Amino acid sequence: MKRYFLVSVIALFLAGCQSVAQQEPVIIEKPNLKLDGNLMTPEVLWAFGRVSDPQVSPDGETVLYGVSYYSIEQNKGNRELYSVGVNAESVKQLTKSAKSEFNAIWRPDGSKIGFLTSESGSVQLWEMNLDGSDRKQISQIEGGITGFKYAPDQTKILYTKEVPLEEKFKDLYEGLPLATGRLMNDLMYRHWDHWVDSYSHVFVADYDGKQITNNKDIMEGEPYNSPLSPFGGIEQIDWSADSKIIAYTSKKLIGKAATLSTNSDIYFYNLETGETTNITKGMMGFDVAPVFSPDGNYMAWESMEREGYESDQNRLFIMNLNSGELTYATRNFDQNAGSITWSANSKSIYFTSDWHGAYQIYRYNLNTDEIIQITEGMHDYRGVTVAGNHLVATKQTMAMPTELFLVDPISGDAQQMTFTNKELLDKLIMGKTEERWIKTHDGEDMQVFVIYPPDFDPNKKYPGILYCKGGPQGPLSQSFHYRWNYQIMAANGYIIVAPARRGVSGFGQAWQEQISGDYHGKSMQDYLTAIDELSKEPFIDENRLGAIGASAGGYAVYYLAGNHNGRFKAFIAHDGIFNEEAQYLETEEMWFENWDKGGPFWEKENKVAQESYAHSPHKFVQNWDTPILVIHGELDYRVVVTQGMTAFNAAILRDVPAEYLYFPDENHWVLKPQNGILWQRTFFNWLDRWLKK
Numbered sequence: 001m002k003r004y005f006l007v008s009v010i011a012l013f014l015a016g017c018q019s020v021a022q023q024e025p026v027i028i029e030k031p032n033l034k035l036d037g038n039l040m041t042p043e044v045l046w047a048f049g050r051v052s053d054p055q056v057s058p059d060g061e062t063v064l065y066g067v068s069y070y071s072i073e074q075n076k077g078n079r080e081l082y083s084v085g086v087n088a089e090s091v092k093q094l095t096k097s098a099k100s101e102f103n104a105i106w107r108p109d110g111s112k113i114g115f116l117t118s119e120s121g122s123v124q125l126w127e128m129n130l131d132g133s134d135r136k137q138i139s140q141i142e143g144g145i146t147g148f149k150y151a152p153d154q155t156k157i158l159y160t161k162e163v164p165l166e167e168k169f170k171d172l173y174e175g176l177p178l179a180t181g182r183l184m185n186d187l188m189y190r191h192w193d194h195w196v197d198s199y200s201h202v203f204v205a206d207y208d209g210k211q212i213t214n215n216k217d218i219m220e221g222e223p224y225n226s227p228l229s230p231f232g233g234i235e236q237i238d239w240s241a242d243s244k245i246i247a248y249t250s251k252k253l254i255g256k257a258a259t260l261s262t263n264s265d266i267y268f269y270n271l272e273t274g275e276t277t278n279i280t281k282g283m284m285g286f287d288v289a290p291v292f293s294p295d296g297n298y299m300a301w302e303s304m305e306r307e308g309y310e311s312d313q314n315r316l317f318i319m320n321l322n323s324g325e326l327t328y329a330t331r332n333f334d335q336n337a338g339s340i341t342w343s344a345n346s347k348s349i350y351f352t353s354d355w356h357g358a359y360q361i362y363r364y365n366l367n368t369d370e371i372i373q374i375t376e377g378m379h380d381y382r383g384v385t386v387a388g389n390h391l392v393a394t395k396q397t398m399a400m401p402t403e404l405f406l407v408d409p410i411s412g413d414a415q416q417m418t419f420t421n422k423e424l425l426d427k428l429i430m431g432k433t434e435e436r437w438i439k440t441h442d443g444e445d446m447q448v449f450v451i452y453p454p455d456f457d458p459n460k461k462y463p464g465i466l467y468c469k470g471g472p473q474g475p476l477s478q479s480f481h482y483r484w485n486y487q488i489m490a491a492n493g494y495i496i497v498a499p500a501r502r503g504v505s506g507f508g509q510a511w512q513e514q515i516s517g518d519y520h521g522k523s524m525q526d527y528l529t530a531i532d533e534l535s536k537e538p539f540i541d542e543n544r545l546g547a548i549g550a551s552a553g554g555y556a557v558y559y560l561a562g563n564h565n566g567r568f569k570a571f572i573a574h575d576g577i578f579n580e581e582a583q584y585l586e587t588e589e590m591w592f593e594n595w596d597k598g599g600p601f602w603e604k605e606n607k608v609a610q611e612s613y614a615h616s617p618h619k620f621v622q623n624w625d626t627p628i629l630v631i632h633g634e635l636d637y638r639v640v641v642t643q644g645m646t647a648f649n650a651a652i653l654r655d656v657p658a659e660y661l662y663f664p665d666e667n668h669w670v671l672k673p674q675n676g677i678l679w680q681r682t683f684f685n686w687l688d689r690w691l692k693k
Contacts (some may be wrong), residue, residue, distance in 0.1 A: 094132035094484035102548035136338035147234035186255035193667030241296030311473035468549030501526035562620025633666035
C-alpha cells in the first residue's frame, strides 16, 4: 500500500521504539558487534547507525543531523544528535542521553539548536548550545508536541500537537468507567496503525529567546489534521520569509468524505489578521510540503492532479506571491519531484526524482524554465539542502546505509561527509548488484536488478528468489532496507531477481499507471517473464525458485501461488492482500481501493472492478500446492490481519505446507529489533527448508 509522503523522523523513530517495563532508561550507543564471519546477518542489520534529517546552519558551514542506534537486548532504539563541518571537519557528538532527540534545527541566529525530546516526561521543545552544552527546556505544553519551526525573525515558534476528538456519545458512557466499547457512526475511525482519537493541529506562540508563551491554535475548532496523518511531518508546514504567514498542509474533510478523497490543500494563516486562505483551492489531488523562497516572492510545493489517485505524478508547482501566477515547473518532466529546496538566491529549486532504478538530484531554473540533472549513478539521493556553494544530500545504495554527502551543484561530484557505518561495512563482503534490461511478454523493455551472493561462483547453481515489490506503485531503486534487504538475502546464498514491473515509478507515468485496475495482468506476466529469463542462466537452478513480497507484493505472491504452473518451490507473503472483496470493506483509505480496483465489487456493470475481483488471489486457492509462509501484524489497518489468517487457513485446509508468523504489536512493517530478527530468522529458515534441499 503505497504512500508517497516522506516519513517524518518522529513518526519513524517513535513507531520503532518500545519502552522496557520496570527498567530505568539506559543509554543506547553504537553496538560493539563481534562478527561471526564477514556476511550480513539479522544482528548486523540492527547494528547499523541510521542517519537522518540533515540541517545546514544559517552560515552554511555546519550540518546538524541525527543517528539512531538500536539495542536488541532492550528492544528499542535511541537517537542522538551530531554535527559535521561542510569543509571536511570531524564529526562531533552533541548529545548522549537515554531520551531520543529529534526534529533538531538551528535557531535562525545560529547561536542555539532547538530540538524535541521526552526528557521531562512528555515531548517538549528544548534548546542547547552548538556544542551540546546548557540544555534548557523552553516549552511546557500539556500533552507534549510533535514538531516545531522557528519564525525567520525569531519572535515566534510554530508547533504541532495532538488535539483530542470531541466525544460524540459522552452521555452513553456516564457511570461506566470500565467500559471498553467503541461507538462510531462514520468512517476513518482508524488509520494505518492507530484508532483515530485525536487530530494534529498547528499552534503558534510568542518566543523571547528563553521560552514560548501565548499559545494559539490556528486551526481551533477544526476536526482536521495538519500535518496529514499518519506520515506527514513538519515538512508540511512552513514560515513565510517575513514571518507573517504560516503555510500548512491539510485535508479539510472528515468521515466518509475523507476516506474517498486525497484532496489536501495548502492554507495560508495570516498572523496579523487571523484569516485563513486556501491557496490551492480547485487543485483536487494531494498538495503538500509548501516551501517559501528566501526572498519572500515565491512558494513552491508538491502537487498531484487527480483526486483519489495517491500515485499520481508528484509535480513541482511555484506560486508568485506578488502576482498570484502559478508555474507548473515539471510539466515537461515525466518524473516525480520531491524533497524540494530553494537556492539561496531564490532563482533555482533543487529536488530529487527517481529514474530507471535510482534517485538523482535535479535543479529547476526559474529564469530559463529548464530542468537540469545534476547527479548520475546507481544510488538513491533521497534528500537535498543547500550549504553555501554546495549541496548536502542523503545518499544510500543497496550495499550502503544512508550517509551525508557534499555535492557540487554544477558537476554533480560528491564527497562523503559522514562515515557512520564505515567500521562495520569494512568488515562485510557485499554481493554484486547488476542491472539488466529484458523484453516483457508484450515487447516492452523492463529493467531488472540481479543481486549475487558475496562469494558468487559462476560455475555453481544457486537457488533464485523473485522479489515482488509492494506499493503497488512507487520506486524500485537503490534503497538500503532494514527488512527486505537484498544483501542479507544474497548473503544467505540466494540470487535475487528484482524486476521493475508495470506500476514501478521512474519509467514515465504511463508505465506506472498500467497496474491500476490490473494487478493480475501485465505485472504478473512481468514477474514470470523476469524469473523465466534469468532462470536460463547456468548459475540459477530453475528447480529451486522462490517468490517473496509484502503488501501489494504479498498480493502477487498469493496470486502466483495459484497461477505459477510449477515454477516455484516456496512462497513468502507479508501483509499481503488475499481476498479483494474483503479488502475493499476492511481497509480505511477508500480512495485507494476505488482507484486501483476500479470501484466496489457490488457494481456489477463496472467491468474494470469486476475484472479485478474476478482475479482475487483467494479465487485460485484450489490450485495451491506449494509451501507458503504467511506473515502479518495485528496493527496493520491498511491490509488487516484477517487477510493473512485466511490465506494461512486456506493453505492448511488444502494440505499445503504452511507457517503463520503473527505479530500482535506490529503494523504494516516490523519495527521492533527482536521482532525484526525473528522475522529474518523465520524468513530464511523457511527458504532454506524448501530451496536448499
